[in-house]
Amino acid sequence: MQKVYGSAAEALDGLLFDGMFIAAGGFGLCGIPELLIDAIVESGTKDLTIASNNCGVDGFGLGKLLDTKQIKKMLSSYVGENAEFMRQYLSGELELEFNPQGTLAERMRAGGCGIPGFYTATGVGTVIAEGKEVKSFGGKDYILEEGIFADVAIVKAWKADETGNCVFRKTARNFNPPAAMCGKVCVMEVEEIVPTGSLDPDHIHLPGIYVHRIIQGEHEKRIEQRTTRKKEDA
Amino acid sequence: MQKVYGSAAEALDGLLFDGMFIAAGGFGLCGIPELLIDAIVESGTKDLTIASNNCGVDGFGLGKLLDTKQIKKMLSSYVGENAEFMRQYLSGELELEFNPQGTLAERMRAGGCGIPGFYTATGVGTVIAEGKEVKSFGGKDYILEEGIFADVAIVKAWKADETGNCVFRKTARNFNPPAAMCGKVCVMEVEEIVPTGSLDPDHIHLPGIYVHRIIQGEHEKRIEQRTTRKKEDA
């Protein structure tokens, strides 16, 4: 069971094909798989459908795949940080399926957990409910949402051991575990690969069973909104 | 927000009523809420419906509530360790709704996550599917299972801080997080209450939002099957 690869390109070797469906972790630019995104840009794989809460920003994160027009369709909850996204979407070059944020996260988890559909009150009576089955439980209406099953998941963790057990740091966890779960193959990039046995088994956020290939690398970890207070305010 | 109570009886004060629905954590005798079970025995509350993977053993764990005939109905996946359970069940004194173990766990999580129903392949074509809606996804049949919403959850963790953030130890985690989630009120017993701030925010298994009342106490932690090997076998 050799899961550790030398580079993002090697880790993605044999997994990419035009028209494929990718689930990506991250929220905004926090906890995004920077290195794997770069490698997909490099690969030139096109007509991608990507499930990701956001689509990066212009020129960074998944925004890079917009610039190269490799994305055919996004499943996202919020794409407001990205002028190129708007341009492609409004011109009809890019398809967009809005998913409420919690619905998107749960759809990923559901896919990973072998649940093809679940009911939620989120979006009832809104445009999100259009074309979806409505069922009443206890006199209240819910809509059917389907599990997401991706060809490949690209995710980012803080540390992983050689068997793929991994831990995330603070709010960089976000969509990474559910995205990892819903990929037929999950490729993970981390800041540090540690020897197996050095992570406490009670502290592992995502067990190695979900992680098929791992790479270690340097991350820019760009900050989207740098908000601070002055020491004297405290 | 005062969540810490002095005793199991105090922590359950005002929550118990005849005919109520309780979700309980634990697997076998591992990670069960021993002290809260004792307090419910003491309370005399009857006609209980309890969702719990098992029903303890004769004279310990939920088995104590069988001895006092306080249980009307169990939702469980396995009750094979308990002669009194069999006696009451076969004589018609006790109702039993078998739930596959994973379905039971997911039903609890679903209830806690506001999901009234989900589809699973587990049990399709078996007695478990009787009376349940069947739906096809991708040409395969799945059955509809409903979320569990309990009046009270009784669970056991290893340590909790004063805001209810808690951590479990090894396989004593089991059903405790999903059971905690599905209770309108969740009462938790722990081996140690630690000051808020002493648990690493990245290591918390169940955030305090799910935990309403906490007690600390001594646990017997009985072992059901003591299996060992000799040093010379190693």
Added chain:
Amino acid sequence: MPWDRNQMAARAADELEDGWYVNLGIGIPTLVANYVGDKDITLQSENGMLGMGPFPFEGEEDPDLINAGKQTITELRRTSYFDSATSFGMIRGGKIAAAILGAMEVAENGDLANWMIPGKLVKGMGGAMDLVAGVGRVIVVMDHTNKHGDSKVLKECTLPLTGTGVVDRIITNLGVLDVVEGGLKIVELADGVTEEELRAATQATIV
């Protein structure tokens, strides 16, 4: 004189009860955190955190620690982190006592529109639809009228909805209204605002 942004935020903070877990939206709702005083309120950030702290001191920003508005923040002693599925599980499951949100339009039946202007603003709903469908109490904080002077408190929303019948209470620069049977009920007037002024600025039925 109508309330300003900070007064609206302060008024919204009065809605919160000791021990509550609360989600604050972007804009004026964010300011509510400044006015909770001694109350024991735990703020959720729906990207995966309970116990959201203030902005970091300059130079202490952590790219792994942001709120749902993508701003750098800090943690508290009570903080816990979790993934997005768990985060929205607690929202959908009714564990969050209240959400305080901004709005473009609110209707007298509690319908809320706060995520889209067709053909113009197509950013997405983020977590707003999950929040209004899941939390215990939805409190809207917004200006009573838009920049053209048109009422944002309507008989029916004209924009795509975020949720139907979800709003419990509306706090505007002119006062506080509750969604009740048959329309809206005036709970309170902003200092110096008359009932006539509020009624004149309101398209919705006031009962």
Added chain:
Amino acid sequence: MPWDRNQMAARAADELEDGWYVNLGIGIPTLVANYVGDKDITLQSENGMLGMGPFPFEGEEDPDLINAGKQTITELRRTSYFDSATSFGMIRGGKIAAAILGAMEVAENGDLANWMIPGKLVKGMGGAMDLVAGVGRVIVVMDHTNKHGDSKVLKECTLPLTGTGVVDRIITNLGVLDVVEGGLKIVELADGVTEEELRAATQATIV
């Protein structure tokens, strides 16, 4: 001579491939762990653990560390713990490559019965229904006949089912059979067992 329990377990271990995550049922399947040799196999215990280790040394039993059979066990360097919902999420989601399970009856269409004898044995299915519905490959290990000499490899199961059409391969004391179109196919005979003996002990259609 038919295989004994350990030979059946050893044969079942041959089914496992390097890198697999595997769930072993109670009884003979538990013995499979003794025969995986150098292969990198990670055992799941469905009560919430990956990387199940051997029994503890005497005096080192930990009540917080048990397997799905409620036996005290140990952890390994690769071990991770998780809750029951997550555990069955990975089972249901097909992340477990194979389950090796005991059975009361198997039918030629892959139906499996291993949890209940009506009016007699009412213990419950535990995680068996989830496992057979979810894992990549279901391998049954059992004696070919019951203690009365009746075949357990049947045209149709008579007992309440655990799953329909779920079994991929059957390993018995007499040999190895695969569930294929139209019935069962003999893959291998136990040492010294003839095809006639196996056919005679099998009620199911052999193709």
